[in-house]
Amino acid sequence: xxxxxxxxxxxxxxxxxxxxxxxxxxxxxxxxxxxxxxxxxxxxxxxxxxxxxxxxxxxxxxxxxxxxxxxxxxxxxxxxxxxxxxxxxxxxxxxxxxxxxxxxxxxxxxxxxxxxxxxxxxxxxxxxxxxxxxxxxxxxxxxxxxxxxxxxxxxxxxxxxxxxxxxxxxxxxxxxxxxxxxxxxxxxxxxxxxxxxxxxxxxxxxxxxxxxxxxxxxxxxxxxxxxxxxxx
Amino acid sequence: xxxxxxxxxxxxxxxxxxxxxxxxxxxxxxxxxxxxxxxxxxxxxxxxxxxxxxxxxxxxxxxxxxxxxxxxxxx
Numbered sequence: 001x002x003x004x005x006x007x008x009x010x011x012x013x014x015x016x017x018x019x020x021x022x023x024x025x026x027x028x029x030x031x032x033x034x035x036x037x038x039x040x041x042x043x044x045x046x047x048x049x050x051x052x053x054x055x056x057x058x059x060x061x062x063x064x065x066x067x068x069x070x071x072x073x074x075x076x077x078x079x080x081x082x083x084x085x086x087x088x089x090x091x092x093x094x095x096x097x098x099x100x101x102x103x104x105x106x107x108x109x110x111x112x113x114x115x116x117x118x119x120x121x122x123x124x125x126x127x128x129x130x131x132x133x134x135x136x137x138x139x140x141x142x143x144x145x146x147x148x149x150x151x152x153x154x155x156x157x158x159x160x161x162x163x164x165x166x167x168x169x170x171x172x173x174x175x176x177x178x179x180x181x182x183x184x185x186x187x188x189x190x191x192x193x194x195x196x197x198x199x200x201x202x203x204x205x206x207x208x209x210x211x212x213x214x215x216x217x218x219x220x221x222x223x224x225x226x227x228x229x230x231x232x
Numbered sequence: 233x234x235x236x237x238x239x240x241x242x243x244x245x246x247x248x249x250x251x252x253x254x255x256x257x258x259x260x261x262x263x264x265x266x267x268x269x270x271x272x273x274x275x276x277x278x279x280x281x282x283x284x285x286x287x288x289x290x291x292x293x294x295x296x297x298x299x300x301x302x303x304x305x306x307x
Contacts, residue, residue: 053276078279091274099274106278149277 003028004184005081005153007050010059011208012042021208022059025050027153027184032175034195034216035188036229037205043188044086044157046205050186051083051155052076063153080152082145084159089142090130096141097126103148110150120144120174136167143174153184160191172198192230196220204229250304257304261297 005027012020019042027033027050035043048054050061052073061071063079073083083089090099100113110116117123120140125133130141139159146154156175160168172194179185179200189195196202202219204211206228213219220226 051276072282073276074279074281077277082277083273085273087270087273089273089277091271093271094274102274102278145277 001028001030004064005050005076005155006062007046007056008059008062010046010049010056012045012049012054012057018208019045020049020056023205023208023210024212025186025203025210026212027155027186028201029152029182029184030179031200032172032179032185032187032198033201033203034199035186035203035205035210036190036192036195038229039190041205042208043205046210047083047155047157047186047188048085051081053083082149082151082154084142084146084154084156086158086161088130088138089145090138092129092131095127095129096122096133096144100126100145100148103145107149111147113144113148116144116147117141119147121170136163139163139167139171143171143178146178151183154178154186156185156187158189159187160189160194168194253304257300260300 003026005025007023007025010020010023010025011018019040023042023046025035025046035046037043045054049056049059052061052071052075061076063071063076063081071079077083090096096117097113100116104110104113111119113126114123117126120143122133122137122140122144125137125141130138133141142156142159154175159175160171163171168191175185175187176198187195187199196216196219199216202213202216204213204219204222204225211225213222213225220230
């Protein structure tokens with residue numbers, strides 16, 4: 001299937017330090033894609049560029065059949081891209097209910113805030129602000145926002161970092177359910193086994209570039225990936 | 233450094249209470265910045281353009297920082 005979102009041949013440097021030289025992200029409808037790589041290799045940078053939050057030095061971001069011009073985060077959001085950074089997608093200043101209601105009003109067609117919160121097991125926290133929820137509940141509230149928004153593409157940066165294993169497994173299951181509904185999902189992280197088990201495709205980010213390793217079964221057997229990243 | 237100069241005039245000879253004030257202000261500015269970051273993500277996912285975000289958040293941030301700086305000057 002054709003990708004919905006492509007960040008192609010992306011290069012990016014910060015203060016003279018080149019993080020990405022020629023990296024590519026493809027978000028394909030119906031697939032959970034895991035981007036793996038060591039810390040500092042540019043996974044988050046590539047995700048931010050794909051979401052329009054950061055301008056690349058070189059390369060471009062294309063969304064659907066749109067012209068290959070650099071699209072802003074707002075333009076990508078309006079086309080159906082939803083970005084969840086590692087600190088979460090919801091504001092710390094408003095209640096979860098208020099924020100889900102804003103998304104529902106702006107983008108009708110997804111789940112209702114109540115249904116989404118119930119589905120994600122955070123109905124009890126609807127009238128709380130995100131910082132008062134536990135880490136796992138905050139991540140589930142982020143996914144409730146995704147269900148309300150019903151995006152065409154979800155980019156999630158380290159969504160299972162620092163939460164209980166049971167919550168992490170639940171999130172990965174939800175990513176798969178979301179993908180099966182035809183949404184393109186890309187997640188990053190360091191919980192290798194969880195991400196390999198829960199994904200359809202593995203992209204290895206290393207040395208400023210990306211390697212499409214394919215399905216997790218193939219990735220696990222990739223000699224260089226094993227030697228340089230998995231370490232076994 | 234700019235804040236220290238603004239608040240005290242001499243960053244080298246800054247006094248104890250002014251140092252505490254600068255630390256407090258710095259922490260508060262960091263807090264405001266973190267709030268702004270989380271709000272930017274929400275606004276971005278709502279499809280609100282960067283220019284509109286700047287108007288929404290810049291005004292609030294400018295008011296907040298003005299209050300903090302005036303507070304630091306009189307601390």
